[in-house]
Amino acid sequence: MAPTSVPLTFVRERRIRFSHCDPAGIVYFVNFFDMISGVVEDWFGEAIGLPFHEMHIVRRIGFPIVNTGCEFFRPCHLGDNLSLELAIGRLGRSSIEFHVRGRVGDEEKLSARHKVALMNLDTLRAMAIPDDLRTKMLDYVAPSST
Amino acid sequence: MAPTSVPLTFVRERRIRFSHCDPAGIVYFVNFFDMISGVVEDWFGEAIGLPFHEMHIVRRIGFPIVNTGCEFFRPCHLGDNLSLELAIGRLGRSSIEFHVRGRVGDEEKLSARHKVALMNLDTLRAMAIPDDLRTKMLDYVAPSST
Amino acid sequence: MAPTSVPLTFVRERRIRFSHCDPAGIVYFVNFFDMISGVVEDWFGEAIGLPFHEMHIVRRIGFPIVNTGCEFFRPCHLGDNLSLELAIGRLGRSSIEFHVRGRVGDEEKLSARHKVALMNLDTLRAMAIPDDLRTKMLDYVAPSST
Amino acid sequence: MAPTSVPLTFVRERRIRFSHCDPAGIVYFVNFFDMISGVVEDWFGEAIGLPFHEMHIVRRIGFPIVNTGCEFFRPCHLGDNLSLELAIGRLGRSSIEFHVRGRVGDEEKLSARHKVALMNLDTLRAMAIPDDLRTKMLDYVAPSST
Numbered sequence: 001m002a003p004t005s006v007p008l009t010f011v012r013e014r015r016i017r018f019s020h021c022d023p024a025g026i027v028y029f030v031n032f033f034d035m036i037s038g039v040v041e042d043w044f045g046e047a048i049g050l051p052f053h054e055m056h057i058v059r060r061i062g063f064p065i066v067n068t069g070c071e072f073f074r075p076c077h078l079g080d081n082l083s084l085e086l087a088i089g090r091l092g093r094s095s096i097e098f099h100v101r102g103r104v105g106d107e108e109k110l111s112a113r114h115k116v117a118l119m120n121l122d123t124l125r126a127m128a129i130p131d132d133l134r135t136k137m138l139d140y141v142a143p144s145s146t
Numbered sequence: 147m148a149p150t151s152v153p154l155t156f157v158r159e160r161r162i163r164f165s166h167c168d169p170a171g172i173v174y175f176v177n178f179f180d181m182i183s184g185v186v187e188d189w190f191g192e193a194i195g196l197p198f199h200e201m202h203i204v205r206r207i208g209f210p211i212v213n214t215g216c217e218f219f220r221p222c223h224l225g226d227n228l229s230l231e232l233a234i235g236r237l238g239r240s241s242i243e244f245h246v247r248g249r250v251g252d253e254e255k256l257s258a259r260h261k262v263a264l265m266n267l268d269t270l271r272a273m274a275i276p277d278d279l280r281t282k283m284l285d286y287v288a289p290s291s292t
Numbered sequence: 293m294a295p296t297s298v299p300l301t302f303v304r305e306r307r308i309r310f311s312h313c314d315p316a317g318i319v320y321f322v323n324f325f326d327m328i329s330g331v332v333e334d335w336f337g338e339a340i341g342l343p344f345h346e347m348h349i350v351r352r353i354g355f356p357i358v359n360t361g362c363e364f365f366r367p368c369h370l371g372d373n374l375s376l377e378l379a380i381g382r383l384g385r386s387s388i389e390f391h392v393r394g395r396v397g398d399e400e401k402l403s404a405r406h407k408v409a410l411m412n413l414d415t416l417r418a419m420a421i422p423d424d425l426r427t428k429m430l431d432y433v434a435p436s437s438t
Numbered sequence: 439m440a441p442t443s444v445p446l447t448f449v450r451e452r453r454i455r456f457s458h459c460d461p462a463g464i465v466y467f468v469n470f471f472d473m474i475s476g477v478v479e480d481w482f483g484e485a486i487g488l489p490f491h492e493m494h495i496v497r498r499i500g501f502p503i504v505n506t507g508c509e510f511f512r513p514c515h516l517g518d519n520l521s522l523e524l525a526i527g528r529l530g531r532s533s534i535e536f537h538v539r540g541r542v543g544d545e546e547k548l549s550a551r552h553k554v555a556l557m558n559l560d561t562l563r564a565m566a567i568p569d570d571l572r573t574k575m576l577d578y579v580a581p582s583s584t
Contacts, residue, residue, distance in 0.1 A: 017330055
């Protein structure tokens with residue numbers, strides 16, 4: 001069943017560190033993908049209740065990345081507090097397409113699409129997202145995209 | 147003038163190292179973006195004749211990333227020789243959209259679109275790609291995309 | 293003047309993420325150095341009141357690493373909460389030798405020595421630690437090492 | 439048997455890339471540890487004939503880091519060709535202490551000690567270095583240190 005009310009957004013802040021920045025003094029873009037991936041990891045652990053170590057070791061499932069892309073509007077600088085907002089753009093049978101937006105204050109910095117697909121780590125084959133997980137995921141699905 | 151013959155492809159190999167791989171034993175996707183960015187850096191230095199340290203320090207220009215995305219077809223493993231093939235999908239007035247494909251042997255692993263835009267590092271404003279650089283870049287433009 | 297009472301320890305927790313871990317499923321050692329460096333950055337910003345962006349841009353000073361080393365007692369795993377405890381082993385005229393210990397619960401994971409030296413970023417020469425900073429640093433100096 | 443003649447040095451070059459450098463325009467020290475570890479990986483594969491994927495998967499042995507440290511003499515910059523020279527400082531029953539020096543031209547940049555210990559990945563216990571490997575390693579042992 002599709003969500004009937006306003007979908008949830010999962011928000012995490014990242015302080016821009018010295019090690020994130022390049023010789024131009026701005027965040028090296030590759031580090032944004034690491035941050036996006038980290039927010040997805042936090043979301044699985046905190047919003048869905050499935051920490052990665054449990055997902056991989058106990059349940060033997062993984063979510064390899066199928067497709068990812070990011071548009072960068074403005075650079076981020078050392079000391080910025082980057083707010084990363086995760087929602088689900090599209091929830092498929094075995095795949096999730098996340099939409100992650102990054103802001104510093106009111107300034108939009110980036111917008112990413114990040115698609116993962118559920119895989120059984122023993123058979124290395126795609127599998128449907130189990131119902132116990134799907135139910136919790138539905139809260140984060142944007143209505144226009146179901 | 148558009149290229150009249152077969153466009154060039156700039157190819158570099160990357161050996162997949164231990165440090166590229168994640169607990170699933172495959173390359174952590176973020177490292178692919180670092181490799182793609184490194185091939186672009188090699189291309190500027192070796193094909194266009196503009197090493198990054200000269201570009202940034204002497205000529206005071208930079209190529210910040212506007213937009214990047216990658217589709218992952220199959221995982222890469224420790225010890226693989228990943229061949230990265232760079233061509234230009236679209237060459238704009240101040241922007242370049244690279245197309246980078248990754249293969250291990252005959253197996254296609256990834257396909258990326260990576261768009262950068264030329265910026266004057268003193269004014270922090272977009273600028274047209276200088277003619278001396280543009281001329282060399284044209285050899286790498288795929289005909290269908292000019 | 294040497295500190296007369298129990299020195300302070302600056303403690304920060306790091307959750308071990310998927311991206312920190314290697315194909316053996318444990319933290320790739322290089323990431324520990326990044327975490328250690330990040331705790332030093334946090335300490336400058338939060339304990340000494342000198343965030344890195346202010347240090348570098350406004351005051352034009354930097355603290356390049358002179359020497360660093362780490363002993364690893366036991367591996368860290370995905371999902372671990374690593375507690376990093378920073379103290380000053382030795383405070384010189386222009387240098388600071390940090391001692392950073394890492395634990396997960398009661399289990400000691402690592403012990404690092406990390407020495408930085410203050411440099412004027414305009415002259416690129418060593419300089420004495422300014423008194424306003426030194427005063428705050430003294431609280432973190434282990435008595436045996438002054 | 440101890441080596442009787444001049445010990446071998448295993449040398450690999452690393453071009454300093456944009457992604458290695460920090461906002462001060464010099465190599466972020468953490469990346470040196472990644473390079474050192476990479477040279478050790480190259481040495482196992484090319485000098486000892488035991489590539490990491492074979493070591494881990496076929497022979498089920500690993501070489502976790504026990505202890506590592508590095509002294510930094512001078513910074514490295516974008517575009518530098520860093521030459522990394524690996525020798526063995528001390529070869530123990532189950533451990534190897536590498537000595538890695540880094541130069542750019544005649545200028546010494548860094549000197550590292552990097553100690554690893556052989557582990558059986560199935561039992562997670564230390565094990566003696568097998569004779570077929572030890573024989574090849576002896577060529578790289580500095581005479582004063584045996």
